[in-house]
Amino acid sequence: MILQAQQIRKEFIRESRGTNCFQAVQETNLTLSGGTLTILMGRSGSGKSTLLNMLAGLLEPTSGKILLDGTDLYGLPDKELSRLRNQKIGVIPQGQTALHSLNVLENILLPCTLYGETVENSAVMELLERLEIAGLQTAMPSELSGGELRRMAIARALIRKPDILLADEPTSDLDDVNTAVVFNILKQFASEGKSVFVVTHENDAGKYADRLFHMDGGILRTGDESGNC
Amino acid sequence: MKLKKTIAFRNLAGKPVRTMALILLTALLSLILLGGTLMVSSLRKGLHSLEDRLGADIMVVPYEATTKSELKNIVLQGNTGYFYMDKSRAEKVLSRDGIGQASEQFFLASTSSGCCSIPVQIIGFEPETDFTISPWIRKSYSKDLQDLDIVVGNDLNAFVGDTLTFYGLDCHVASKLDKTGTSFDTAVFTNENTIKMLIQSSLDKNMNDFANISPDGVVSCILINTAEGFTTEEVVNDINIHVKKVKAIQTKEMISGISDSLSGVSDIITILMVAVWVLGLIILLLAFTMSVNERKKEFAVLRVIGASRQKLAGIVMQEALLTGFVGSLVGVVVSLLVIVPFNTLIEEQMNLPFLLPEVGNIAGYAVITVLVSVVSCAVAVTFSAFRISRIDTSLILRGE
Ligand SMILES: Nc1ncnc2c1ncn2[C@@H]1O[C@H](COP(=O)(O)OP(=O)(O)OP(=O)(O)O)[C@@H](O)[C@H]1O
Ligand SMILES: [Mg+2]
Numbered sequence: 012m013i014l015q016a017q018q019i020r021k022e023f024i025r026e027s028r029g030t031n032c033f034q035a036v037q038e039t040n041l042t043l044s045g046g047t048l049t050i051l052m053g054r055s056g057s058g059k060s061t062l063l064n065m066l067a068g069l070l071e072p073t074s075g076k077i078l079l080d081g082t083d084l085y086g087l088p089d090k091e092l093s094r095l096r097n098q099k100i101g102v103i104p105q106g107q108t109a110l111h112s113l114n115v116l117e118n119i120l121l122p123c124t125l126y127g128e129t130v131e132n133s134a135v136m137e138l139l140e141r142l143e144i145a146g147l148q149t150a151m152p153s154e155l156s157g158g159e160l161r162r163m164a165i166a167r168a169l170i171r172k173p174d175i176l177l178a179d180e181p182t183s184d185l186d187d188v189n190t191a192v193v194f195n196i197l198k199q200f201a202s203e204g205k206s207v208f209v210v211t212h213e214n215d216a217g218k219y220a221d222r223l224f225h226m227d228g229g230i231l232r233t234g235d236e237s238g239n240c
Numbered sequence: 241m242k243l244k245k246t247i248a249f250r251n252l253a254g255k256p257v258r259t260m261a262l263i264l265l266t267a268l269l270s271l272i273l274l275g276g277t278l279m280v281s282s283l284r285k286g287l288h289s290l291e292d293r294l295g296a297d298i299m300v301v302p303y304e305a306t307t308k309s310e311l312k313n314i315v316l317q318g319n320t321g322y323f324y325m326d327k328s329r330a331e332k333v334l335s336r337d338g339i340g341q342a343s344e345q346f347f348l349a350s351t352s353s354g355c356c357s358i359p360v361q362i363i364g365f366e367p368e369t370d371f372t373i374s375p376w377i378r379k380s381y382s383k384d385l386q387d388l389d390i391v392v393g394n395d396l397n398a399f400v401g402d403t404l405t406f407y408g409l410d411c412h413v414a415s416k417l418d419k420t421g422t423s424f425d426t427a428v429f430t431n432e433n434t435i436k437m438l439i440q441s442s443l444d445k446n447m448n449d450f451a452n453i454s455p456d457g458v459v460s461c462i463l464i465n466t467a468e469g470f471t472t473e474e475v476v477n478d479i480n481i482h483v484k485k486v487k488a489i490q491t492k493e494m495i496s497g498i499s500d501s502l503s504g505v506s507d508i509i510t511i512l513m514v515a516v517w518v519l520g521l522i523i524l525l526l527a528f529t530m531s532v533n534e535r536k537k538e539f540a541v542l543r544v545i546g547a548s549r550q551k552l553a554g555i556v557m558q559e560a561l562l563t564g565f566v567g568s569l570v571g572v573v574v575s576l577l578v579i580v581p582f583n584t585l586i587e588e589q590m591n592l593p594f595l596l597p598e599v600g601n602i603a604g605y606a607v608i609t610v611l612v613s614v615v616s617c618a619v620a621v622t623f624s625a626f627r628i629s630r631i632d633t634s635l636i637l638r639g640e
Contacts, residue, residue: 064634069544090548097546104637108541110247112254122545124245167545 012174019075053226101168109152158189248558266567286421286593295372296463320349324458338470364435381415421595564617
């Protein structure tokens with residue numbers, strides 16, 4: 012599956028240099044295809060999350076299109092876009108995102124239960140074991156460490172086997188060991204044919220990347236800082 | 241999907257204290273709604289029942305009965321008492337113009353002393369002319385009353401087949417009346433012959449305040465329906481002007497005091513109900529808004545994993561409907577448990593006719609209460625549901 016950003020731009024209404032418009036993301040083209048781990052780095056406030064949210068179908072660009080295998084995401088009615096995101100796009104948002112009234116397993120299965128669907132037990136177990144949280148199924152989110160919660164969020168994003176995985180700073184509150192664990196997992200999924208897009212502050216994350224981008228004041232540059240891609 | 245697995249249910253179960261508070265609030269609202277409705281309708285029904293029981297346009301009594309306000313006490317409050325006027329007076333009354341149906345009644349009060357089983361008001365009627373009591377006795381007893389047969393009111397602790405003794409005479413309980421919610425529930429009814437025997441017996445035992453009367457020569461009151469072509473007022477005035485030592489009273493006037501205080505009580509109950517409901521709805525609105533606001537982030541997460549805007553609103557709505565339904569059931573059960581078993585106590589406390597609606601009607605009110613409560617919860621949460629369906633996911637998730 013291919014996720015394509017075509018000339019997308021995001022403006023926010025805000026006082027900025029004499030105008031009311033603030034350009035969070037300048038006109039950008041980006042293609043995410045299967046089997047690659049794409050990493051995006053950049054200073055805080057440079058527009059990374061804004062770009063990721065637009066790719067996830069959560070934030071409509073001011074102009075431009077996001078195409079998933081040719082389907083214009085923002086041309087779909089909300090119901091269909093939501094369903095599509097549920098099935099094809101796994102998102103790991105910034106920060107802690109557990110639902111506190113559900114236990115770990117229920118949190119992970121949520122994308123399925125949301126649409127009244129079930130997953131094979133063996134598939135769930137396999138995923139949990141890979142993320143090393145199989146023993147935590149019945150624990151409540153409040154009992155988990157930051158790293159475990161993060162892996163829970165990854166499992167939740169992967170439970171429906173989406174073709175696209177978008178992660179926003181998935182290691183921001185983790186130690187080096189856990190950071191390595193998470194990146195290795197993401198790398199693995201990419202090597203299995205998914206397109207994985209990770210926003211991160213980790214300086215040494217570059218070594219996992221198939222493609223590396225930098226964001227600077229809303230402008231997307233390739234890893235060697237030589238213009239648009 | 242099983243209810244227990246729905247997100248709404250899990251959200252409620254995950255916050256037991258908040259959920260209990262919301263359930264209690266809706267329970268209180270529906271308790272007040274059903275309780276108030278039952279009170280008001282019982283009072284209305286009690287008044288109708290009283291009007292039916294009085295069943296005549298005019299009551300003519302000896303003058304002293306009205307000055308001592310004994311009559312009102314006997315008819316309306318359930319006090320015991322008796323008074324008599326000479327039969328010649330009664331005949332004079334009956335000879336006036338404008339009189340349609342008319343029937344004489346005889347009163348006697350039993351005492352708590354050894355001669356009588358229980359102190360009650362005994363009311364005797366003329367079987368041939370009676371038009372107020374017989375129709376109503378016939379509902380529970382189809383035969384004619386024989387001499388020394390009595391019919392007892394619903395609140396009396398006597399049952400069909402029992403024998404009650406009044407002034408040394410054994411009377412046989414032939415029937416027990418349905419509840420009326422009025423003073424008739426504590427009275428005993430019998431035919432003219434029997435009451436005359438009882439009056440005679442009380443005279444013989446020197447236990448009658450009116451020592452110098454003969455049972456055959458007196459009546460206690462005359463019930464009259466106005467004949468066609470006359471107004472009740474005309475007939476009442478005519479009797480009061482032309483027949484001495486008696487007083488004709490419009491029964492409507494007699495119970496106007498009751499219907500006044502009844503509508504007063506109903507108004508107060510209604511105002512209280514409305515006030516509590518307005519307040520309750522505001523609290524519900526705030527509570528739902530807060531509870532949803534507090535979980536904005538969780539809803540944003542749901543959206544990220546593929547919940548549509550409609551689905552988010554649906555979850556919020558489901559939570560409200562669930563709490564509303566459970567809460568209103570609790571409220572309905574509690575108010576039924578309070579009002580139904582204790583309705584006699586309430587009647588005594590309020591000193592107003594009080595008759596519970598039929599079971600079917602009570603069930604209807606209960607169902608309506610649940611519906612109204614659930615719909616109110618839905619209305620109170622609509623704003624929150626709408627707002628949550630409009631949330632800007634990207635904005636909320638960045639707010640770490
Ligand atoms: N909804 C919004 N309304 C107004 N301004 C916004 C909104 N979302 C983002 N911005 C602004 O757009 C810019 C880019 O924000 P964004 O969240 O994409 O940064 P980021 O690169 O993800 O930063 P960080 O590394 O701190 O997460 C910031 O200056 C931010 O203030
Ligand atoms: Mg960010």
